[in-house]
Amino acid sequence: MPRTQKNDNFIDKSFTVMADLILKLLPTNQKAKEAFAYYRDGMSAQSEGEYAEALDNYREALKLEEDSQDRSFILYNMGLIHASNGEHEQALELYHQALESNPRLPQALNNIAVIYHYMGEKAKEAGDEDGGEALFDKAADYWIRAIRMAPNNYIEAQNWLKTTGRMQIDVFF
Structure with missing residues (x-):
């Protein structure tokens, strides 16, 4: 039915x-x-x-x-x-395909960043400090792209970017 x-x-x-x-x-x-x-x-x-x-x-x-x-x-x-x-x-593969079809999809960028951040935390927990930091840097890149498209969204990500030194100035407000 x-x-x-x-x-x-x-x-x-x-x-x-x-x-x-x-x-x-x-x-x-x-x-x-x-x-x-x-x-x-x-x-x-x-x-x-x-x-x-x-x-x-x-x-x-x-x-x-x-x-x-x-x-x-x-x-x-x-x-x-x-x-x-x-x-x-x-999920990452599908989000990337979504972005290929529509590059102006900040929610896909955000979700990619969330996954990279999660993977970074897991890497650090497993003792891979450098791998974790590399994944955090990837997350930061995607969050910055998402925030540029939707500056009033992703406030927690903006705070994380600032507190970790990955975003130096308030270019989005």
Whole structure:
């Protein structure tokens, strides 16, 4: 049964009805409409923690979607799922693909930085001080790029950059 028929939540039902109306009214081709339907079902499944179903829907959406910006959001959401499952290398790959499709996606830059920061902490805990610092430097590079695009976001990252000496001045405020 399609996910559009399974939603019990009023908000999900409302979103589904609106999305269906938009799909019918949009002056776009059938392939794009199908891609959006898969994307919508993927988002719904993801919000319910049904990650395997969400990934299946996102993969189908990617097969159909031609718009690079829309593809970037599909790839980004797939990265979120892999990151939440602790599959950091796969998440990094998907975030980078999302950025190739849409270089102006600060949330992907932020998530890459978060993963590198986490990996840096793990490296330091394992006694690899230099490796940890190198990963922290990578995280800093990605956070700085994200902050340049969205200066009012990522306040914790800005504070970390300042306290670690990786950002010398308040160029973003």
